[in-house]
Amino acid sequence: MTKHDASRRAFLVRAAVGAGAAAGAGLVPDAIAQNHEHMEGGAATSGAQHPSGSEHGAFFNHADAATIAAFTERLMPSAPDKPGARDADVLNYIDLALAGAYAELQDFYRRGLAQLEAYCRGTYKEPFVRLNPEQQDEVIASLENGKATGFSYPTAREFFSTLRTHTMEGMFADPLYGGNRDFVGWRLVGFPGAQAVFTPTDLQNTQAFTREPMVGLQTIAKGPAGRG
Amino acid sequence: MATEKTDVVIVGVGAVGGILAAELGKAGMKVVGLERGPRLTTADFNPHDELRYFQRQDLRPNWKRQPVTWRPNTGVRAHPMNVLNYGNQAGGGTVHYGTLSWRMHEDDFRARSQTIEKYGASAIPQDSSLADWPVAYADLEPFYDQAEYELGVSGKAGNLQGKKIDGGNVFEAPRKREYPLPALLMDQSGVLFAEGARKLGYHPFSSPRAIISQPYHDRASCTYCGFCQSFGCHVGAKSSILVTKLPEADATGNFKLLTGATCYHVNTDNSGRATGVSYYGPDGSDNTIEAELVILAPFIYDNTRLLLLSKTDKFPNGLANSSGQLGKHVMAHIMAKVFAAYDDRYVNIYMGPSAQKHTIDDFNADNFDHGGLGFIRGAQISIGPADLEAGPIGTAMSMDPPPGTPKWGAAYRDFFAKYFARYGAINAQTENLAYADQTIDLDPDVRDQWGMPAPRVTYDWRRPNERARVEFLMQKMEGIAHAMGATKVWRAALSPGAPGAHHEGGTRMGNDPKTSVVNRYGQTWDIPNLFVIGSSTFPSMSGFNPTLTIQALAYMSADAIVKRYKNRPGPLV
Numbered sequence: 001m002t003k004h005d006a007s008r009r010a011f012l013v014r015a016a017v018g019a020g021a022a023a024g025a026g027l028v029p030d031a032i033a034q035n036h037e038h039m040e041g042g043a044a045t046s047g048a049q050h051p052s053g054s055e056h057g058a059f060f061n062h063a064d065a066a067t068i069a070a071f072t073e074r075l076m077p078s079a080p081d082k083p084g085a086r087d088a089d090v091l092n093y094i095d096l097a098l099a100g101a102y103a104e105l106q107d108f109y110r111r112g113l114a115q116l117e118a119y120c121r122g123t124y125k126e127p128f129v130r131l132n133p134e135q136q137d138e139v140i141a142s143l144e145n146g147k148a149t150g151f152s153y154p155t156a157r158e159f160f161s162t163l164r165t166h167t168m169e170g171m172f173a174d175p176l177y178g179g180n181r182d183f184v185g186w187r188l189v190g191f192p193g194a195q196a197v198f199t200p201t202d203l204q205n206t207q208a209f210t211r212e213p214m215v216g217l218q219t220i221a222k223g224p225a226g227r228g
Numbered sequence: 229m230a231t232e233k234t235d236v237v238i239v240g241v242g243a244v245g246g247i248l249a250a251e252l253g254k255a256g257m258k259v260v261g262l263e264r265g266p267r268l269t270t271a272d273f274n275p276h277d278e279l280r281y282f283q284r285q286d287l288r289p290n291w292k293r294q295p296v297t298w299r300p301n302t303g304v305r306a307h308p309m310n311v312l313n314y315g316n317q318a319g320g321g322t323v324h325y326g327t328l329s330w331r332m333h334e335d336d337f338r339a340r341s342q343t344i345e346k347y348g349a350s351a352i353p354q355d356s357s358l359a360d361w362p363v364a365y366a367d368l369e370p371f372y373d374q375a376e377y378e379l380g381v382s383g384k385a386g387n388l389q390g391k392k393i394d395g396g397n398v399f400e401a402p403r404k405r406e407y408p409l410p411a412l413l414m415d416q417s418g419v420l421f422a423e424g425a426r427k428l429g430y431h432p433f434s435s436p437r438a439i440i441s442q443p444y445h446d447r448a449s450c451t452y453c454g455f456c457q458s459f460g461c462h463v464g465a466k467s468s469i470l471v472t473k474l475p476e477a478d479a480t481g482n483f484k485l486l487t488g489a490t491c492y493h494v495n496t497d498n499s500g501r502a503t504g505v506s507y508y509g510p511d512g513s514d515n516t517i518e519a520e521l522v523i524l525a526p527f528i529y530d531n532t533r534l535l536l537l538s539k540t541d542k543f544p545n546g547l548a549n550s551s552g553q554l555g556k557h558v559m560a561h562i563m564a565k566v567f568a569a570y571d572d573r574y575v576n577i578y579m580g581p582s583a584q585k586h587t588i589d590d591f592n593a594d595n596f597d598h599g600g601l602g603f604i605r606g607a608q609i610s611i612g613p614a615d616l617e618a619g620p621i622g623t624a625m626s627m628d629p630p631p632g633t634p635k636w637g638a639a640y641r642d643f644f645a646k647y648f649a650r651y652g653a654i655n656a657q658t659e660n661l662a663y664a665d666q667t668i669d670l671d672p673d674v675r676d677q678w679g680m681p682a683p684r685v686t687y688d689w690r691r692p693n694e695r696a697r698v699e700f701l702m703q704k705m706e707g708i709a710h711a712m713g714a715t716k717v718w719r720a721a722l723s724p725g726a727p728g729a730h731h732e733g734g735t736r737m738g739n740d741p742k743t744s745v746v747n748r749y750g751q752t753w754d755i756p757n758l759f760v761i762g763s764s765t766f767p768s769m770s771g772f773n774p775t776l777t778i779q780a781l782a783y784m785s786a787d788a789i790v791k792r793y794k795n796r797p798g799p800l801v
Contacts, residue, residue: 075636082641164636172620173279189648191620194276198452198579203415206573217275
């Protein structure tokens with residue numbers, strides 16, 4: 001790992017933890033109290049356990065990566081035993097997708113992020129990543145219902161909808177694509193991956209399916225397929 | 229630029245093209261098939277990958293390079309639809325489809341007459357162009373049988389030569405013999421659905437599917453992995469054209485498949501005869517095939533588009549359009565959905581063949597009395613995952629949370645984590661009526677990667693008859709969900725007017741050249757050596773998935789071409 005990678009990684013870990021980590025740096029001290037669940041998730045999982053970052057940089061610059069990490073984490077928040085976007089490394093999924101399969105959406109994201117920042121600065125005098133979780137949720141809701149001002153292309157609704165879609169892809173697509181780290185998304189919902197066979201007994205099972213292993217494209221998950 | 233000669237050229241080698249290639253090849257006719265996509269194999273479909281095949285639609289047309297645009301009415305500009313649910317490879321849609329294989333009811337072939345006889349002409353909406361087929365069920369029965377047995381369909385008969393059989397579909401039209409393969413195993417969702425439906429006096433049964441429940445014709449049987457809709461089958465148990473008719477066509481020695489070949493023009497001469505087609509090769513080359521017989525068998529949009537693009541001085545409004553009916557009477561199913569979720573059990577809906585697993589036919593066609601209901605025709609009602617495919621991405625896209633639960637945030641995460649494996653979606657696949665102003669034409673603004681105008685669909689399902697039917701069905705489905713013992717029951721949002729699945733129409737078949745484009749064999753009235761075969765010829769759509777009917781029509785057309793047309797080319801009717 002180069003020095004650049006290391007510092008970038010450190011930045012992105014902070015960014016991905018979002019307002020909680022920012023609060024730790026003394027930027028928005030109210031954030032922790034306002035989102036207990038969020039803080040616990042951040043405290044439990046930041047650092048070595050989720051070394052997001054070294055593989056980032058395929059598309060996003062640092063600031064945009066931080067915004068996407070914070071935004072997607074609000075869409076699918078992390079909590080103890082409930083992995084969210086940060087745990088799944090949704091940021092990495094989207095970053096790689098925009099450098100590859102979704103390259104045609106680069107401009108969509110650039111403009112969407114610029115409009116998001118302008119809206120946040122106009123409304124709250126701060127960029128999205130510096131808002132506390134409740135404010136971030138207000139912003140996301142205003143995108144979802146189309147009330148956020150200043151959006152043309154993409155529209156606020158389009159930007160929300162695409163980010164939601166890509167967050168779900170990053171949560172639940174095979175880990176090969178850079179998200180769903182260690183199958184956390186599949187564990188969250190109890191999906192066992194691409195099993196080659198279900199038996200007649202499986203088909204009649206009224207309980208959670210927990211037979212090992214989970215089956216991914218290149219990897220077989222350790223541990224039970226059921227919820228962690 | 230290459231030119232070659234052949235007896236028959238088929239444009240599109242899917243559900244129809246594969247059958248005609250095999251049947252005409254066996255009869256000694258030299259056949260060239262043009263397929264714009266690749267020819268894949270069963271080995272290509274392992275491993276399964278929801279992102280690639282479902283979400284990114286890898287086995288379907290790329291909607292940006294091969295756009296189809298839609299607008300709800302003529303007053304607004306059309307935009308490309310971002311999901312195209314038809315095939316883009318040899319085998320066509322049968323490679324990735326959900327495999328539902330229905331025979332239409334007897335009254336589905338005469339919906340107009342049936343309605344008038346039972347409810348009076350005023351029951352048909354004034355603006356609807358509902359029409360009878362020029363084919364009766366009895367005409368098609370031998371070809372339904374042939375398709376079921378040659379391809380391999382699993383199911384249980386509910387009406388054997390008029391004798392009703394419990395456990396099968398007692399509303400089905402009489403069949404001469406049992407299905408070639410027993411019904412697929414039931415999963416939990418089927419058990420729950422069947423119990424609930426029976427409590428209400430309905431008649432549940434395992435949906436007939438082109439998936440082999442036992443080894444058949446040297447093919448391995450289903451493993452119940454659940455990756456059907458949107459996916460190719462990794463063991464070849466799905467009876468796609470890829471593993472059934474294409475090998476047969478190859479074995480005739482008379483069939484040549486050209487992949488990466490995009491047909492852009494049907495050529496005709498001054499005598500009004502089709503002389504062949506022109507196509508772009510995978511290298512961008514411009515090529516021509518001269519043929520005695522031209523058969524168009526792509527998905528419905530390209531039938532209308534090709535005929536419009538191929539206009540000449542002799543055919544100024546497009547080929548085969550002396551009736552002015554080309555591109556009209558377009559229909560699509562929409563899915564009305566009710567979710568049934570459980571706190572006290574798992575359903576594990578991702579197990580087993582994914583699409584429309586168990587069915588009731590009690591509210592389809594004219595199987596129930598429509599008197600006083602304010603609408604005609606019905607829907608097949610079935611249980612399955614939210615979007616016919618049960619992986620977590622598709623479910624996150626299609627499983628609306630219940631009212632009061634947001635679509636994101638901690639509450640959504642908890643909802644999704646709890647119910648992903650604890651729900652079933654009850655679907656009504658509605659028989660939306662034909663209306664002449666539901667059309668396909670050429671988009672003046674949007675072009676595809678070849679520079680050809682995109683097909684443009686003008687369509688809005690939200691007509692009074694259709695809205696009334698959906699509300700009726702929603703209530704029935706809520707009743708079933710409660711009878712199933714679900715803890716939570718809620719409705720999915722309805723689509724904003726856009727066509728759903730199984731688009732049909734545009735080259736309507738009929739008995740009268742003045743009001744239809746093709747005859748019962750798909751032969752165009754105007755150009756006897758030009759055929760159009762597929763769901764674009766359907767005069768009405770039924771509440772059933774169209775593929776088996778498309779395949780039966782292909783067998784019927786092949787039979788007429790081999791037995792009659794081959795020796796004496798000319799009008800078959």
